[in-house]
């Protein structure tokens with residue numbers, strides 16, 4: 001497995017973790033007396049499969065058949081996929097693999113998911129938040145970003161907490177213009193009408209796509225996500241990742257949903273319809289300044305009577321995200337069940 005040329009210098013001589021090395025040994029065996037596990041344990045007494053080839057093939061088959069652009073010729077293989085303990089692990093792995101602490105800069109068009117800045121700081125990196133532009137906060141200041149010459153750029157698309165999408169031409173321009181990696185976090189892509197950036201992964205060697213099973217696939221408790229990128233990027237992350245971070249029960253849960261995805265696909269359509277309905281109802285309220293046009297399973301709502309709504313939501317013990325520090329007088333509310341959405345709407349109505 002070859003390291004990417006931009007790996008942190010201090011990691012260049014690192015060996016693969018032994019469980020991964022073991023996989024590559026020429027000799028195969030029928031009996032494992034080398035792992036010090038308890039042979040009297042149950043279903044989970046062995047370590048998990050570290051390569052997950054079958055699961056990766058099935059995953060690629062599913063995601064590449066969804067929402068694909070016309071005449072898509074993307075070629076992705078198991079070498080282009082790394083499963084992680086949620087996409088949060090993917091974010092942290094990228095920050096540990098490539099930028100140099102106390103030297104490199106991570107650029108984050110904001111407002112966006114707070115974890116990018118959080119884990120960047122933990123990894124000793126400089127963070128530069130560049131404001132998103134436009135009425136829908138879905139334009140990026142490419143010139144400003146290029147000037148910063150970041151080692152990593154994190155773009156959440158569709159964006160959390162705004163819900164809006166950055167267009168493909170803009171994303172492609174970023175990939176073309178930057179020397180560093182462009183990480184596109186597609187945690188909510190299943191709820192979007194725009195196709196994934198995966199479909200131009202072959203064109204841009206600096207593009208990295210993050211995915212998760214926590215949102216659309218309904219498996220937040222399972223802790224599984226994926227990094228999709230060029231082989232040398234994935235290989236590099238294998239040197240750094242805990243070798244068993246995706247457990248056997250997680251792999252089974254992911255396999256089960258991928259084998260029988262129809263219920264989940266139906267839920268996506270249902271959630272999109274409920275989002276449209278709640279969007280329409282909220283947009284007509286006099287106390288609503290703006291509802292952002294969301295391509296996710298949540299809505300960002302700016303309110304004239306923000307304080308009052310927050311107080312009433314608290315009284316009813318309903319949690320929404322207070323986003324007022326990022327977008328004036330706004331909250332982010334998830335699309336819940338019909339009853340939950342109705343209860344929320346009653347409170348907004350006053």
Ligand SMILES: Cc1ncc(COP(=O)(O)O)c(C=O)c1O
Pocket residue numbers: 085086087088089113156160185187188211212213214220224225
């Ligand atoms: C944009 C975005 N990326 C990543 C994550 C983390 O997902 P995971 O549960 O896969 O770690 C979240 C969770 O809220 C998110 O909103």
